Amino acid sequence: MSLSTTASERRPSAAHELLGYHPPGGNQRLRWALADALTLTRRDMLVWLRVPSFIVFTIVQPVMFVLLFRYVFGGAIKVDVKGGYVNFLMPGIIGQSAAFASFGTAIALAREMQKGIIDRFRSMPMARSAVLVGRLLADTVRLTATVVVLAAVGYAVGFRFENGVLPAIAMLALGVALGVSICCVAGWIGLLVRDEESVGSVGLIWLFPLTFVSSAFVQVQSMPGWLQAFANNQPVTIVMDEMRALALGGPLVTHGWESALWLVGITAVFGYLAVKAYRRP
Amino acid sequence: MSPPTITDTVAGVTSAAWNGPAIVVEGLTKSFGDVHALRGVDFEVPRGTVLGVLGPNGAGKTTAVRVLTTLLQPDGGKALVEGRDVVHQPDAVRAIIGLAGQSAAIQEELTGRENLEIIGRLYHLPKAAARTRAAELLERFNLTDAADRPAKTFSGGMQRRLDLASSLVARPAVLFLDEPTTGLDPRSRIGMWEVIRDLVSTGTTLLLTTQYLDEADELADQIIVIDHGRVIAGGTAEELKDMVGGDVVEFIVPDDDRLDDAAQAVAGLSDAAPSVDRGAGQIAVRVGGKGSSAVIQAVRQLDAAGIVTDGLTLRRPSLDDVFLSLTGHSAEDGDALPANRHPRSTDHVA
Numbered sequence: 001m002s003l004s005t006t007a008s009e010r011r012p013s014a015a016h017e018l019l020g021y022h023p024p025g026g027n028q029r030l031r032w033a034l035a036d037a038l039t040l041t042r043r044d045m046l047v048w049l050r051v052p053s054f055i056v057f058t059i060v061q062p063v064m065f066v067l068l069f070r071y072v073f074g075g076a077i078k079v080d081v082k083g084g085y086v087n088f089l090m091p092g093i094i095g096q097s098a099a100f101a102s103f104g105t106a107i108a109l110a111r112e113m114q115k116g117i118i119d120r121f122r123s124m125p126m127a128r129s130a131v132l133v134g135r136l137l138a139d140t141v142r143l144t145a146t147v148v149v150l151a152a153v154g155y156a157v158g159f160r161f162e163n164g165v166l167p168a169i170a171m172l173a174l175g176v177a178l179g180v181s182i183c184c185v186a187g188w189i190g191l192l193v194r195d196e197e198s199v200g201s202v203g204l205i206w207l208f209p210l211t212f213v214s215s216a217f218v219q220v221q222s223m224p225g226w227l228q229a230f231a232n233n234q235p236v237t238i239v240m241d242e243m244r245a246l247a248l249g250g251p252l253v254t255h256g257w258e259s260a261l262w263l264v265g266i267t268a269v270f271g272y273l274a275v276k277a278y279r280r281p
Numbered sequence: 282m283s284p285p286t287i288t289d290t291v292a293g294v295t296s297a298a299w300n301g302p303a304i305v306v307e308g309l310t311k312s313f314g315d316v317h318a319l320r321g322v323d324f325e326v327p328r329g330t331v332l333g334v335l336g337p338n339g340a341g342k343t344t345a346v347r348v349l350t351t352l353l354q355p356d357g358g359k360a361l362v363e364g365r366d367v368v369h370q371p372d373a374v375r376a377i378i379g380l381a382g383q384s385a386a387i388q389e390e391l392t393g394r395e396n397l398e399i400i401g402r403l404y405h406l407p408k409a410a411a412r413t414r415a416a417e418l419l420e421r422f423n424l425t426d427a428a429d430r431p432a433k434t435f436s437g438g439m440q441r442r443l444d445l446a447s448s449l450v451a452r453p454a455v456l457f458l459d460e461p462t463t464g465l466d467p468r469s470r471i472g473m474w475e476v477i478r479d480l481v482s483t484g485t486t487l488l489l490t491t492q493y494l495d496e497a498d499e500l501a502d503q504i505i506v507i508d509h510g511r512v513i514a515g516g517t518a519e520e521l522k523d524m525v526g527g528d529v530v531e532f533i534v535p536d537d538d539r540l541d542d543a544a545q546a547v548a549g550l551s552d553a554a555p556s557v558d559r560g561a562g563q564i565a566v567r568v569g570g571k572g573s574s575a576v577i578q579a580v581r582q583l584d585a586a587g588i589v590t591d592g593l594t595l596r597r598p599s600l601d602d603v604f605l606s607l608t609g610h611s612a613e614d615g616d617a618l619p620a621n622r623h624p625r626s627t628d629h630v631a
Contacts, residue, residue, distance in 0.1 A: 032405060039399060039402045042399075043391070043395075046390075046395065047388060047390045047391060050431065051390055115384055115385075115386055115387075116382040116384050116385075117386045117387070117388065119347075119352055119380070120380060120382070120386045120400075122352055123350040123375055123378060123379075124375055124400075124403060124451075125375040125376045126375075130403075
């Protein structure tokens with residue numbers, strides 16, 4: 001370890017492993033991928049805490065939606081559900097808010113692409129999945145906050161879980177899972193489009209028909225027949241119906257399987273596409 | 282016996298020592314559809330030196346940097362950084378490089394310190410080490426006072442310094458700076474130059490792209506000039522300047538009637554005839570390497586002829602002159618155009 005290494009000791013790079021850089025093995029690689037993701041999760045959450053408009057976006061806007069639909073539109077919408085429209089509405093609006101939270105994901109990733117932050121990450125010995133996984137973990141925390149606050153506000157305006165505690169928790173978790181799967185789609189678009197403004201204005205426009213042409217706010221039977229065909233068979237309706245069944249009681253099994261398949265499928269497919277888009281030069 | 286295994290584990294690769302140049306690029310090609318960004322680029326950067334890659338927008342500079350920093354796969358050719366192949370050993374390359382791109386890649390909502398600590402954590406430094414390293418860099422880049430303010434309150438120059446600091450967290454052996462001063466005011470630019478010079482003095486190998494000719498002149502040991510995806514010239518700044526015929530003595534004759542007399546008076550300074558710009562009343566003589574002795578001679582001759590001049594100077598050719606003589610267009614223009622055809626002119630419409 002003395003004379004034989006003079007060649008490599010001359011290397012200027014010899015300085016940097018004093019900082020503790022070691023080559024990764026298989027297990028180490030996985031641990032690092034997780035550590036990288038968690039570092040970025042912490043970063044993302046720290047950023048939110050510094051941006052007041054984010055709190056508005058995450059909490060205030062969904063709450064306003066609840067109040068608007070409960071008191072402005074609610075009186076005009078007839079549903080045959082125990083407890084009236086507010087009980088019908090809350091599972092729907094929780095799912096819709098969770099899906100719309102994906103705007104934050106897409107915009108943040110597009111901005112990081114645009115600003116070269118992701119280029120820096122890609123030039124570092126980091127896991128490729130870290131930016132997306134870190135972001136999705138942070139999104140999960142954010143979605144959970146949104147969903148819990150909405151349920152509480154729902155209670156204040158007359159909504160009641162009719163089916164017990166565990167199904168109630170499962171319903172909220174399903175809302176979060178719906179949000180995360182849509183965040184994968186939005187994240188993919190953000191990484192693909194790479195322009196904050198385009199993403200914010202047109203990149204997520206599909207979310208409107210997807211969430212509104214569903215059972216989120218009205219019963220599908222009230223729509224024209226041609227629209228029902230779409231509304232009845234699209235994933236948001238399927239997940240919403242399951243959430244409603246969990247909250248209010250009703251048959252769970254069929255929609256449960258379908259919901260799980262849709263959510264796992266969307267998350268897997270678009271998560272994969274998003275990681276690919278991250279790697280795309 | 283504490284850190285003896287250092288050299289065996291350098292940056293995640295074997296201890297096989299690489300004694301070649303820090304960067305080796307051979308026949309590198311890259312196209313985006315019909316756009317040939319790199320058409321067979323070759324160059325080497327000896328360890329511990331600075332290569333300035335000079336060229337106009339769209340010349341292929343950024344593409345070359347993106348290939349070397351593993352962000353882009355080349356179509357053909359070879360690129361090695363410290364002997365590590367950018368295509369086949371990207372992680373090994375990533376472990377020893379630093380990159381600062383054209384915009385400040387920092388998280389504006391976070392403080393300068395947080396930005397650097399997060400990068401440190403992403404390089405898998407333990408928490409305490411990341412913190413120490415962040416403090417060191419803040420100190421070195423003169424950001425300590427602002428360290429705990431959100432980066433969005435920083436000036437442009439401070440943001441770029443923070444960005445540069447971010448690229449240095451893991452003490453890279455090879456640093457890539459893509460147009461590090463683009464968009465900065467002159468003062469911040471000079472501040473940035475000082476920082477970069479200081480950095481290079483510690484032995485870091487640096488590849489720097491720039492559109493600013495004075496910047497390459499100021500910072501680089503060797504310069505290559507890229508245009509349309511090819512290296513069209515290379516050498517030291519002085520060598521490139523010699524290509525266009527050395528120094529120029531320039532002066533203005535306020536009295537238009539004496540312009541020809543003045544040209545006559547200085548004709549003996551050079552084999553080449555003095556060039557006379559009648560509109561500006563300016564005369565320029567190429568004097569090769571004679572430099573200041575040519576100035577003295579010019580002053581004597583003009584004085585003897587009784588000609589009053591305004592602002593007689595010795596101008597060293599700028600790299601702009603070099604670019605113009607190599608490519609037939611100035612570095613700022615995208616394409617070579619016929620001399621009297623400005624891109625905005627409309628005479629070819631119709």
